[in-house]
Amino acid sequence: MLEKFKNHIEQKLPFLKEGNLLIAISGGIDSVVLTHLLHQLNYSIALAHCNFKLRFEDSDKDEVFVKRLAEKLKVKCFTTSFSTQDYANNNNLSIQMAARELRYNWFNELLKQENYQYVLTAHQLNDNVETVLINLTRGANIQGLTGIPEINGNIIRPLLPFSRNEIQQFTIDNQISWREDESNQSTKYFRNKIRHKVIPVLQELNANLLHTFQEHLGYLKEEKEVLEKHLNEVKNDLCFEEENQLKIDIKKLKKYKNFKVYLYHILKGCGFSEWANIADLLDAQAGKYVASKTHRLIKDRGFLLLTKNDILLLDSVYEIPLKTSVISKPISLQFQEVNQLEKNTSSKVFLDKSKLQYPLRLRKRKDGDVFYPFGMKGKKKISKFFKDEKMSLIEKENTWLLCNANDDIIWVVGKRLNSEFVVKQTTDKILKVTLNY
Template sequence: MVQKFKQHIASSLCFLQGKKLLLACSGGLDSVVLAHLCDASDLDFALAHCNFSLRGSESDDDEHFVRELASTFEVGIFIKQFDTEQYAKEQRLSVQMAARELRYKWFEELLQAIEYDYVLTAHHADDSLETFLINLSRGTGIEGLSGIPEVNGNIVRPLLPFSRNEIMEYAKSESIQWREDSSNASTKYLRNKIRHNVVPILKGLSPSFLQNFLNTQHHLGQTNDLANNHLNELKSRLFQQRNDDIEIKISELQKLQPLDAYLYGLLNGYGFIEWNDVKDLLTAESGKQVFSNTHRLLKDRDYLILAEIAPEIKGTYYIHLNKASGELPIKIQLEEVESFEKQGQNVVFLDKEKLNFPLVLRNWEKGDYFYPFGMQGKKKLSKFFKDEKMDLISKEKQWLLCSGNDIVWIVGRRADERFKVEESTRKIVKITWLT
């Protein structure tokens, strides 16, 4: 197995050679064998062990075992203890998902803190089969059936071509010791049910079942890559960046068939799960929205607006002339100048003596009105926004600069006529929105 492992590294994962590697080691069979193989292949690695504090003294014994293993290989070791159950409760996650999240967050922190290059995990071919069956049982697309990726960013899984039987036989032939996790025998968890009750039956269908499965999964992965290449090309054409948001023309989406599959392929990376609601947006009235945990999709006339859900910034802020104004939600610069220049979208010039300081920066409110620069009479902001064809997201992000209760500037859009510079103006204030 050592020779096969070395060949796999040389042919498929040669970028690992000469790099500093963190090997995620639980003390179980798979990760201990991986450590032995890495040592035999002269890879530069240290062990990283998570103590999830879920099995009392067993968890502590696992930690002690991994410490001894690091000493045997004369490599570095990093250990982190977690209160997994408390984290799961706080984040409303299953214990398994909480442990996974804690684990990978810590690995990422370690890579940055100690300047290692990659994390190695001991997932193997049987893990890929189990994951396939789990995703199949829950309902998934082709991506969920394509298997565990061998390389995912800085996470590398060099044992994926190897079966659990190969790993076990190697450990026995080399008299390798490892720790047994008593929870692996329990069928309380879905993965264990599949491992103990389903996989043996499938493997009994054919001696080459696992290898045939890996071949099929490889083909599925290639098909998924083709689909993703096509979807990325579509995104580059259909997804138009507009400030912080993405604008998608509905008529172009409606040309795509099968529509359901295209909507899923284009938007599933943004966390949406209510696909009927997403589809209904195409024919809904303007202002309708669908939310995921991270994004929102807004119907705005002939477009869908895709926007990340950012923390809501509300409040009132005061801005003094020639004086630091503290933390502001947007960057506004005020300065007194000698001469008047042409105003632009991000710059206005105002008559200082018409202003009451400090100026007020706030969100717009229902009933707000102003006197548009260059026009006679007042106008409600709601009517101004409609005339400007502003969507709901843009209106929510809009800031107003005010003098007392009077709007001075709809920031980045229109100044107020009442505060303009005239021939009689003696002092001029230049206000710049630094985007």
């Protein structure tokens, strides 16, 4: 196995030779074998072990085992402990998801702090088969059916081509010991049910199940690359970025018979699950939207607008005291008393200071807001002004109003000044307000 492993690294993962490698080691057979393989090949390695405190004294014994292995091999060892159950409860996660989140967050910290380039995990061929079957059972796209990626950013999985039997034989040949996690035998976990009840039946039907899967995944990954290329070409035709949002052209999208496939590709990774509601947005009224934990997809005339959920709350108010010269939050404004009047622009206005009441206020729009737009006759509702300006919902939400202490609107920032605050011949003091983009 050592020679096969060496050849695989040289052909598929040659960049590992020059890197400082962090091995995610549990003490189990797979990660211990990965450690011995890389050590025998003289790679620059260190061990990283997480004690999840889920198996009482057995968890502590795993940690002791890993530390002793590091001493024996004379490599550096990092360990940490987590209150995994508490983290899962506090974040409404399963134990498995909580442990995964905790360990990968810690691995990323180690990479930065200790100057390692890659984290190596010991997922192997049997794990890959189990993962594909789990994804198939739960429902998956082509991404889920291609299994565990061998390279995922700085996470590398060098053992993926090797079966559990090969790994076990290596421990016998090299008299290697490891820690056995008894929970791996319990069928209360979904993965273990697949491992102990489903795969043995499939192997009865196909004695070469692992080889068949490996070939299948290879072909499927090649097909996925071709599909991804086409999907990205269509995405580039349908979408463009503008002001921190992705705009999807609805008319162009509808020209494709299977438009849902393209829409799913564009939105994957944004946390959406209500795909029927997303499809309905194409014919919905402007302003309708679908939200995930991280993103919003909004119908706006001929486009769907994709934004992150980081828009400031509509009831946010920031006070600006007298004698303030500059603010940087929530937007950058500069205040300066001047003697000379210039032309008002979208980023620069001149105010009659005698009409200002401090503290000034920066806020978002609210129902009933009205002002007297400079250059227009009479007053107008902010909602009507936004509509006339053909502003999208996102633009409306991102527009700030500079107001007096009594909440009268002075300036729709970046858009239009209130004519009641313009400088006149009788104005004694002029305040220049500049918006810095």
